[in-house]
Amino acid sequence: MSDLLEKLRVALDVAALRSSVFAQNLANADTPGYKRKYVEFERLVRHQVDWQKIRPRVKTDLAPGSRADGNNVELEREAVEAAQNTLRYETLTKLAAAKLSRLLQTAREAR
Amino acid sequence: MGFFDCMKISGSALTAQRLRMEVIATNLANAETTGPGGPYRRKLPVFAEQVRNLPGVSRGFKGEGVKVVAVVEDPSPFRKVYDPSNPFADAQGFVEKPNVNPVTEMIDLMAATRAYEANVSVLNDAKRLVEAALQLAT
Numbered sequence: 612m613s614d615l616l617e618k619l620r621v622a623l624d625v626a627a628l629r630s631s632v633f634a635q636n637l638a639n640a641d642t643p644g645y646k647r648k649y650v651e652f653e654r655l656v657r658h659q660v661d662w663q664k665i666r667p668r669v670k671t672d673l674a675p676g677s678r679a680d681g682n683n684v685e686l687e688r689e690a691v692e693a694a695q696n697t698l699r700y701e702t703l704t705k706l707a708a709a710k711l712s713r714l715l716q717t718a719r720e721a722r
Numbered sequence: 723m724g725f726f727d728c729m730k731i732s733g734s735a736l737t738a739q740r741l742r743m744e745v746i747a748t749n750l751a752n753a754e755t756t757g758p759g760g761p762y763r764r765k766l767p768v769f770a771e772q773v774r775n776l777p778g779v780s781r782g783f784k785g786e787g788v789k790v791v792a793v794v795e796d797p798s799p800f801r802k803v804y805d806p807s808n809p810f811a812d813a814q815g816f817v818e819k820p821n822v823n824p825v826t827e828m829i830d831l832m833a834a835t836r837a838y839e840a841n842v843s844v845l846n847d848a849k850r851l852v853e854a855a856l857q858l859a860t
Contacts, residue, residue, distance in 0.1 A: 623855070628783060630851060631728040634844050635771075635785035638735030641742075641837060642769040642788055669783040686840060697847055704854040711858065 614663070619707045621663045625652045626700040628667055633693040636684050643680040647672045647689070725855075727786075728848045734772065734787030735841040741790045742767045742834045746827050753822040756810050762820040764796035796821055 629650045639645040651670050656662035676683025745767050755762035772786040798821045806815030 627724060627728075627851070630725065630844075630848060631731060631783060631785065634728045634731040634735075634841075634848070635783075635787065637840055637844050638731050638738070638788040639769070639771050640840070641739075641833070642771050645771050648783070648785065690840070690843075693844065693847060697851060700851050701854045704858055708858055 615710055616707065618663045619703055619710070621665075623700065623703050623707070625650065625667045626696055626703065628669070629696045630693065630700075632669060633689050633696065636689050637686070637693075640682070640684045640686060640689075643682060645682045645684065646674075647684045725848045725852050729845055731785060731787040732841045732845040732848070734789060736838060736845075738767075738769060738788045738790050739834050739838040739841065742769075743831060743838075745793060746831045746834065749822045750824060750827050753820055753824055753827075755820055756808070756817060758810070761800050761818045762822070764798070764820060764822045765793050766796055768792040768794055 632648045632650055636647045648669055648671055650667050652665070652667040655665050655668070659665065672683060674683050675681075676685075745765050749764050752762040767790045769788055770791040772789050774784040774786050800818040800821050802816045803819050804815055805811055805817045808817045811817045
């Protein structure tokens with residue numbers, strides 16, 4: 612598989628994982644003592660060329676938060692990040708579709 | 723961890739929030755319930771995060787949403803109302819009424835409704851992502 616497609620696959624996997632983490636945070640927005648989770652990836656792959664082998668990490672945000680029950684989920688923050696994530700995912704699928712159609716074109720012309 | 727897990731997580735939150743609404747409905751329905759066994763005591767759902775606890779599986783994300791693990795009773799004191807004609811009144815004419823405050827319940831109901839809607843929108847978002855991924859196959 613081409614390097615670009617492999618990178619797109621990893622980026623799509625990270626976005627999918629992120630959407631699950633947002634779902635978990637939002638599902639537990641009323642759970643006392645719950646600490647929000649987040650996916651660490653961009654920071655790990657910075658300045659790396661062959662970053663497709665790096666695995667994303669799910670981390671727990673231990674910030675005390677502003678609520679009395681110890682929960683630090685902020686609905687607005689999660690919603691904004693989830694919206695960004697959705698747009699990123701859709702952009703990535705468009706890029707992948709463009710790459711695949713170019714491959715298909717090449718294959719047709721080689722016939 | 724795919725989008726179906728994401729949908730399952732949101733689904734668990736919808737179940738939990740709906741149970742919370744049912745508890746609120748019970749509290750409101752019994753806001754004036756008194757009886758020989760004492761007045762009705764306000765109920766509260768207890769939410770807890772659900773994680774997959776498979777030994778040996780330590781990699782990746784293990785979240786599985788939320789669950790109502792218990793419904794507990796509110797230990798706060800009952801309201802005392804002067805009503806000597808009530809058959810459950812004590813010698814001084816006071817009746818103990820449930821420790822349910824309708825205003826608190828209504829606010830809690832609003833919070834539950836908003837939380838339910840937020841989780842529905844996450845569910846719809848996951849569906850949108852699946853549709854985007856399916857575009858790749860055409």
